[in-house]
Amino acid sequence: xxxxxxxxxxxxxxxxxxxxxxxxxxxxxxxxxxxxxxxxxxxxxxxxxxxxxxxxxxxxxxxxxxxxxxxxxxxxxxxxxxxxxxxxxxxxxxxxxxxxxxxxxxxxxxxxxxxxxxxxxxxxxxxxxxxxxxxxxxxxxxxxxxxxxxxxxxxxxxxxxxxxxxxxxxxxxxxxxxxxxxxxxxxxxxxxxxxxxxxxxxxxxxxxxxxxxxxxxxxxxxxxxxxxxxxxxxxxxxxxxxxxxxxxxxxxxxxxxxxxxxxxxxxxxxxxxxxxxxxxxxxxxxxxxxxxxxxxxxxxxxxxxxxxxxxxxxxxxxxxxx
Numbered sequence: 659x660x661x662x663x664x665x666x667x668x669x670x671x672x673x674x675x676x677x678x679x680x681x682x683x684x685x686x687x688x689x690x691x692x693x694x695x696x697x698x699x700x701x702x703x704x705x706x707x708x709x710x711x712x713x714x715x716x717x718x719x720x721x722x723x724x725x726x727x728x729x730x731x732x733x734x735x736x737x738x739x740x741x742x743x744x745x746x747x748x749x750x751x752x753x754x755x756x757x758x759x760x761x762x763x764x765x766x767x768x769x770x771x772x773x774x775x776x777x778x779x780x781x782x783x784x785x786x787x788x789x790x791x792x793x794x795x796x797x798x799x800x801x802x803x804x805x806x807x808x809x810x811x812x813x814x815x816x817x818x819x820x821x822x823x824x825x826x827x828x829x830x831x832x833x834x835x836x837x838x839x840x841x842x843x844x845x846x847x848x849x850x851x852x853x854x855x856x857x858x859x860x861x862x863x864x865x866x867x868x869x870x871x872x873x874x875x876x877x878x879x880x881x882x883x884x885x886x887x888x889x890x891x892x893x894x895x896x897x898x899x900x901x902x903x904x905x906x907x908x909x910x911x912x913x914x915x916x917x918x919x920x921x922x923x924x925x926x927x928x929x930x931x932x933x934x935x936x937x938x939x940x941x942x943x944x945x946x947x948x949x950x951x952x953x954x955x956x957x958x959x960x961x962x963x964x965x966x967x968x969x970x971x972x973x974x975x976x977x978x979x980x
Contacts, residue, residue, distance in 0.1 A: 667770045697974070699914060701924050702970050703761075706910020709849070710764040713904065714773035714811040718799060720787075721780040721818025723855075728775070730889045730961070731896060733815070735772040737957030744956035746979040751897075751955050754968040755923060755976055758905045758912060766904045773811065776804050784821040787834070792852050793821070797842040807843055811851040812903050814896065817858040819888055827860035832895040834903040851906045857888025865891025867931070867940045867952075868964075874938050883951035883962035890964065897965045898924040912971070927967035927976035935967070935978070943980055954979040 715735050719728065725975055737748035749768075756768040776799055792815050799805045805813065812834070817823055832853035839845045856864035862872030867880045868890045882890045902922035905912045911918030932941025943952040946962060953962035970977040 659759045667970060674788075676728060683894055688842065691944060698974065699921065699924035700974060701905075701912040701914050701921065701923070701971070703912050703925060704910045704917075705761050706906075706908055708758060708760045708764075708766050708911050709812070709907055710760055710767055711808065711810045712767050712769040712771070714771055714808050715900075716773055716808070716811050717775040718795065718803050718805070718813065718814045718815045719775065719777040720795060720815060721778075721784060721821045723777075723816065723818055727855075727886060729887050730884050730886065731892060732772055732775070733957055733959050733961045734896065734963060735770065735895050737955075737961065737963070738770040740958050741770065746955055748955045748957045748965065750962060751968070754970055755901050755904055758923070759969055760911075762929060763787040770790050773808070774805055782817065782822055784803065784818070786822045788818065788824045789852075791896075793835075793837065793850070796837065797840065801842045807846060807848070809846050809848065812900060813837075813848065814852065814899075815852045816892070817852070817854045819855040819859065821854065822859070823852070823854050823958045826854045827856065827863055831856065831860075831864035832893070832899045834907075836908055847908070849903050851899045851903055853892055853899060855885075855888040856891045861887055866896060866929075871938065877938065880940070880943070880952040880964075883949065883953045883964075892968055893963055897963075898928075901966075901968060905979050923968050924966045926969045930976055930980050931964055932980045940964075941967075941978060941980070 713957050736872055738752045739749060741749060756766045772887050778795065795815060796813055800807055810910045834849060834851040837848035839847050862868035865887050868882045868887045869879050870876055884890060901924040905923045909917045913922050914926060915921050929937060930941055932943045935941030943954050945952055951962060955963045955965045957963050965979065967976040967978040
């Protein structure tokens with residue numbers, strides 16, 4: 659599961675203040691403040707497959723999304739493999755993801771493309787969706803041939819801002835998971851993901867730093883480059899989930915901790931977007947001179963995005979674009 663992007667794990671070495679007793683001249687215990695380093699974040703490789711072949715993305719839009727909103731996430735997908743004269747770029751961000759290698763030495767693919775999109779209307783009012791309901795939406799689309807079966811694909815289900823999803827805002831902004839082999843998948847194991855639009859339900863958790871944080875100091879939110887706070891949050895969460903899916907598609911790739919709730923390529927660095935980040939501060943970012951919007955990556959069609967820091971397997975630390 660992808661947690662709220664408001665707590666930074668960007669620093670490989672954090673220092674904690676711990677009080678320990680010591681003897682004073684009068685026999686009374688004193689308290690000394692001792693700096694104790696916390697263990698560094700290390701994502702271990704569990705010898706399973708990664709997404710090393712060209713990756714196709716499939717977008718399923720559940721509920722009400724307008725054309726402008728769809729274009730933001732479509733442009734993000736198309737920016738991953740597109741070279742950009744302006745730096746840093748979405749493709750340079752993905753280069754860290756593609757530096758991960760499997761047991762044979764093959765890299766996560768640097769080729770990512772948006773293969774197809776499919777829209778589904780939600781009932782009015784929308785009903786609560788559980789993970790089983792999300793999976794059923796996908797398998798139904800596969801069974802009806804609305805989307806093709808693709809072992810090299812990542813199927814994203816996007817839910818609109820008024821659609822309640824179990825666990826959304828409580829402990830998750832999105833996740834990736836496995837579609838088990840079935841008749842709908844032609845007996846193949848597939849990778850899918852879900853990300854919700856947090857605009858109305860929990861912008862302070864799932865669209866930070868473009869919204870006031872739900873907890874902690876109420877620092878002013880950043881100016882949104884795409885003028886849609888909910889979609890800015892979705893970009894961050896889609897990027898986080900996609901990086902995790904590419905480097906840990908079947909819970910046997912790169913992660914730290916419990917395989918059921920792992921820290922992955924981007925979630926290991928949650929809350930960090932630029933250099934100098936710490937909990938509640940996203941780090942130093944670029945500012946668009948025309949709009950005052952904060953960002954750290956250039957995309958196609960003049961898009962500006964904010965993308966999460968990534969754990970770098972070479973340096974064993976979180977790497978930011980700015």
